[in-house]
Amino acid sequence: MPIIFTPARIIFTVICLLCTSAALAFFIIMQEKEQDGHWPWPVNGVLINQYSQAAQVWDDDHRFYTVPAHTRSGDELDVDHAFEPASGRWCKIGPHTVTLKTDGYFKNCPCFALDAGRACIQF
Incomplete structure (x- = not known):
């Protein structure tokens, strides 16, 4: 059965992708902080x-x-x-x-x- 892409399903997919990207970015930034003890750009003081x-x-x-x-x-x-x-x-x-x-x-x-x-x- 083919998957039907309704506007609601497209919006849900975009939101899921954005949340996944944000979580990945947070993880990368925290890894950088863990490695050298300071916050990387763009979270500089x-x-x-x-x-x-x-x-x-x-x-x-x-x-x-x-x-x-x-x-x-x-x-x-x-x-x-x-x-x-x-x-x-x-x-x-x-x-x-x-x-x-x-x-x-x-x-x-x-x-x-x-x-x-x-x-x-x-x-």
Whole structure:
């Protein structure tokens, strides 16, 4: 008996293919993170610097560099950790977007580390 492709069956097939593709992409990204300990593009960390001075940041590939005042880190570089000038702490950003506010404190920091390149502090 021939298979009849109704609009509902076509939509269901497309949805299944999209879900499978998304699951595969997630698996590949997680494998990359597992292998070298940092998130690959396009899930890089991003810093929005609203502070009056350049923000010190760190990533696995480029080590220490700065994000100028009143700018945003670009997509070409990953921000793994950023220094919070008001407290002297390092924020481990991961795949998130973090804002360094005008008062020198972070908004949306997922967790803090003891130093650049270190894991989050667990309490």
